Amino acid sequence: MSDISYLKRLFRTYYKEKRSEIPTVSSFGHREFGYIPWDKKIIMKRHMSFKSQDSITKHLGNEGPRHVYSSGALYTQPEIPDMDGKGYQGCDFIVDIDVDHFYTPCKEDHDFWYCKECGKSGLGMVHKCPKCGKSKIKTSAWICEKCLDTAKREIIKLIYDFLVPDFGISISQMRIAFSGHRGYHLKIENDQIRNLPSNERREIADYISGENISLEILGLQEKSGTIYSFSGDTYGWAKKIIRKTYEILKKPNSEIQELLSEKEKFNFNKNYIKSFLNSKQDFIDKIDNNKYFILPSIEGFGMTNWRKFFTGIVHEVGVEIDTPVTIDIHRLIRYPGSLHGKTGFKVQEIFPDELDDFNPLDEVNEKLDPIVFESKVQTTQKLEVLDAQVPATKIKGKTYGPYTKGEIIEVPHHIAIFLLCKEVVKTI
Amino acid sequence: MSIPTELINRYPWLPSLKKHYFEMASRSPSIFISEVFSKDFGSDLKERLLDLFEAAFDNLEEISDYKSDKLNVYVYLLLNIFLYALDNQLITNRLANLYSKITYNELTKENNDANLYNICQDLGLKIRYYEPPINYGVNIVKDHHQKLETNFTIHFIDYLRLASNLRDEYRKLVHNSLLEGYVFIQNKRLIRLIQEYVRNRLLIKETEDKASLKAFLSDVSEIKDFKEIIDKILNAWTERKEEFEYTFKIDFESKEELLTLYPPCVKEILKKTQEGQNLIHNERLFIVWFLLALEYPVEKVVDLFSTMPDFDREKTTYQVNFAKKKKYIPYKCLTLKSLNLCFAANYKDKLCLEGYGSVEPSERKKLAHPLSYTRIKQYRASKEEYYKNKEVDEVNE
Numbered sequence: 056m057s058d059i060s061y062l063k064r065l066f067r068t069y070y071k072e073k074r075s076e077i078p079t080v081s082s083f084g085h086r087e088f089g090y091i092p093w094d095k096k097i098i099m100k101r102h103m104s105f106k107s108q109d110s111i112t113k114h115l116g117n118e119g120p121r122h123v124y125s126s127g128a129l130y131t132q133p134e135i136p137d138m139d140g141k142g143y144q145g146c147d148f149i150v151d152i153d154v155d156h157f158y159t160p161c162k163e164d165h166d167f168w169y170c171k172e173c174g175k176s177g178l179g180m181v182h183k184c185p186k187c188g189k190s191k192i193k194t195s196a197w198i199c200e201k202c203l204d205t206a207k208r209e210i211i212k213l214i215y216d217f218l219v220p221d222f223g224i225s226i227s228q229m230r231i232a233f234s235g236h237r238g239y240h241l242k243i244e245n246d247q248i249r250n251l252p253s254n255e256r257r258e259i260a261d262y263i264s265g266e267n268i269s270l271e272i273l274g275l276q277e278k279s280g281t282i283y284s285f286s287g288d289t290y291g292w293a294k295k296i297i298r299k300t301y302e303i304l305k306k307p308n309s310e311i312q313e314l315l316s317e318k319e320k321f322n323f324n325k326n327y328i329k330s331f332l333n334s335k336q337d338f339i340d341k342i343d344n345n346k347y348f349i350l351p352s353i354e355g356f357g358m359t360n361w362r363k364f365f366t367g368i369v370h371e372v373g374v375e376i377d378t379p380v381t382i383d384i385h386r387l388i389r390y391p392g393s394l395h396g397k398t399g400f401k402v403q404e405i406f407p408d409e410l411d412d413f414n415p416l417d418e419v420n421e422k423l424d425p426i427v428f429e430s431k432v433q434t435t436q437k438l439e440v441l442d443a444q445v446p447a448t449k450i451k452g453k454t455y456g457p458y459t460k461g462e463i464i465e466v467p468h469h470i471a472i473f474l475l476c477k478e479v480v481k482t483i
Numbered sequence: 484m485s486i487p488t489e490l491i492n493r494y495p496w497l498p499s500l501k502k503h504y505f506e507m508a509s510r511s512p513s514i515f516i517s518e519v520f521s522k523d524f525g526s527d528l529k530e531r532l533l534d535l536f537e538a539a540f541d542n543l544e545e546i547s548d549y550k551s552d553k554l555n556v557y558v559y560l561l562l563n564i565f566l567y568a569l570d571n572q573l574i575t576n577r578l579a580n581l582y583s584k585i586t587y588n589e590l591t592k593e594n595n596d597a598n599l600y601n602i603c604q605d606l607g608l609k610i611r612y613y614e615p616p617i618n619y620g621v622n623i624v625k626d627h628h629q630k631l632e633t634n635f636t637i638h639f640i641d642y643l644r645l646a647s648n649l650r651d652e653y654r655k656l657v658h659n660s661l662l663e664g665y666v667f668i669q670n671k672r673l674i675r676l677i678q679e680y681v682r683n684r685l686l687i688k689e690t691e692d693k694a695s696l697k698a699f700l701s702d703v704s705e706i707k708d709f710k711e712i713i714d715k716i717l718n719a720w721t722e723r724k725e726e727f728e729y730t731f732k733i734d735f736e737s738k739e740e741l742l743t744l745y746p747p748c749v750k751e752i753l754k755k756t757q758e759g760q761n762l763i764h765n766e767r768l769f770i771v772w773f774l775l776a777l778e779y780p781v782e783k784v785v786d787l788f789s790t791m792p793d794f795d796r797e798k799t800t801y802q803v804n805f806a807k808k809k810k811y812i813p814y815k816c817l818t819l820k821s822l823n824l825c826f827a828a829n830y831k832d833k834l835c836l837e838g839y840g841s842v843e844p845s846e847r848k849k850l851a852h853p854l855s856y857t858r859i860k861q862y863r864a865s866k867e868e869y870y871k872n873k874e875v876d877e878v879n880e
Contacts, residue, residue, distance in 0.1 A: 223664025290662045292657060
């Protein structure tokens with residue numbers, strides 16, 4: 056049996072056995088469904104509708120697809136292939152937080168990239184090849200506790216720094232799920248928000264992420280040689296920026312130094328960081344005494360550097376969301392309780408108050424555990440490593456790997472499924 | 484909540500009009516027209532209606548002797564009927580702009596929070612009123628601090644619904660103060676949102692049901708007063724028509740194929756100008772910079788704005804010349820998206836949505852600039868032309 060057939064059979068068994076445990080989605084009959092089968096060529100089958108939760112789980116039990124999705128949108132006739140003919144009735148507000156789309160320092164340890172143009176390869180996250188400058192980059196993304204924790208912190212920030220205090224959205228209207236791979240989805244089910252068109256969703260996405268913010272409109276300006284800042288008393292982004300600035304200033308110098316030198320956010324050189332730290336106390340005093348309007352004079356800090364500094368702060372405050380998902384009203388998102396074909400992990404729904412303790416790679420609460428193929432009897436499988444380098448992965452408290460091409464390994468069942476789904480090994 | 488009739492008289496576009504003037508609203512248009520003009524205020528009504536059209540054709544932003552009495556209700560209803568009868572997008576836009584600006588001026592002059600609150604309630608807006616005003620921050624004006632205070636907050640969904648088409652940077656949600664779902668909004672800005680509501684309410688599209696329109700016209704043209712007014716409006720319009728339609732005859736109708744080379748963001752702005760819709764500042768800058776980048780002659784770029792409600796040829800020529808001298812580069816796709824000026828999805832444009840450079844979707848490059856769109860389209864068109872000619876040559880051989 057080929058590895059693909061093996062995985063397909065496992066997925067089918069999961070859907071058959073866990074049929075009653077797979078949660079449903081609201082307005083079920085008005086959702087469009089789609090799935091990606093285990094074929095070599097990845098083509099999504101969409102424009103499907105099901106009458107009941109029972110009929111979809113039965114279907115999944117027969118097909119055992121690689122990925123399963125349902126629409127954020129509601130339609131009168133979700134099965135019609137022509138999008139204009141579906142009878143669009145509105146769409147849930149969806150936020151996707153996926154570490155694929157933003158930088159985390161641990162990517163330097165486990166994400167590989169390869170330039171299809173010049174053949175250069177390396178670790179980390181690049182958008183363009185550092186050698187030839189072309190953007191034909193193939194990436195091989197991995198997961199680790201650190202990046203999943205970053206994603207979790209982003210979703211917590213989204214809920215408690217933006218959706219609840221600023222937008223007044225009630226927790227009961229939110230549905231959150233671990234995606235089964237590198238992130239989280241949040242769906243807001245609210246009739247008023249469902250009616251928002253794409254451009255108005257972008258406005259909310261910009262507010263949450265800080266994208267397209269104008270520091271000048273918020274108050275950063277230079278007048279007769281004096282640089283003025285934002286008001287820490289003004290609700291909205293101005294207050295958030297000053298609050299975050301203060302929080303950073305209160306950190307030990309070593310941490311500030313590390314943060315300000317981060318390439319993806321602040322990218323200041325040593326000299327600027329040194330002069331910034333020299334004026335740190337002055338800056339703290341100004342904020343303490345509500346005199347932050349006039350920024351402290353720091354050697355080398357003109358409008359350009361202040362803009363750079365506050366742009367970095369905006370990055371710190373904003374949530375790393377995948378904006379195209381939020382503004383796309385016809386997007387399909389992973390179905391709760393389904394399996395992610397790149398890991399074999401379950402798309403796990405979580406309540407906001409469960410987020411803090413949730414650890415997808417080592418979850419103690421069985422009901423929330425996305426790793427569904429861990430067998431109670433310790434069974435192992437022999438595999439041959441296909442990829443040049445397979446990074447180490449810590450799952451269920453144990454580290455597996457790193458592995459190199461040609462290596463024969465023996466790992467527990469759930470790790471074998473994870474590596475097979477990742478297509479970096481084959482069974483022997 | 485019941486809104487005072489006096490407020491409906493002053494602002495007849497309020498949804499409660501139907502409740503207060505149920506009898507009037509339920510009458511057929513032809514009966515309504517016959518009746519109102521036969522009353523003793525009939526000639527006053529005619530005069531007011533024609534004044535509105537004249538002012539709109541003259542690009543005025545207000546009417547000096549505008550009265551907001553009970554007759555105002557008749558004027559508003561008749562205005563809607565006449566706009567339907569005229570079935571002309573350019574005229575409708577002119578009137579919608581003028582009428583909404585009059586509303587803005589009236590509401591500003593009135594400066595009455597209670598009325599403003601009642602109006603918002605009647606429009607179904609989720610609004611909160613604070614007395615004394617609520618403080619939501621501090622602003623710096625010329626080196627001194629100014630407390631930010633307001634009586635009103637508006638729910639963010641209503642705010643977005645009314646403000647997102649205005650597209651000014653400062654109106655973006657991210658630049659506003661938001662707390663527990665409500666945006667703090669100054670009275671003037673709230674009035675500006677109401678102005679936009681009024682403009683949109685009058686902006687009826689040219690009807691697709693031409694048969695019904697024809698039947699309606701044959702019905703009402705029997706009414707002497709109606710015929711007299713519509714003839715006067717049409718005469719005034721014919722005199723000015725060329726001034727408004729000038730651009731498109733010269734520029735675009737003769738070069739229709741050029742439109743296929745333009746990205747959706749440009750097509751949308753051109754469509755707006757064609758319909759005489761007002762363009763916001765960023766739209767004006769973008770279209771000027773875009774056309775100048777394609778080496779369009781200055782006078783033709785100026786002509787494009789001749790349908791604008793606030794068109795001033797001299798000023799526009801100066802500004803376009805200035806832009807040409809400065810060689811500004813048109814906004815890139817990312818900026819257009821952030822300004823809500825990207826229309827790729829609305830136009831379902833393949834090049835914008837799917838990219839270019841390869842048949843394989845994963846290999847395709849994303850379009851980053853609207854000028855690249857035109858260049859790629861031009862390249863594709865020239866390639867097609869080449870192969871067409873080649874085929875013809877081969878057949879001839």
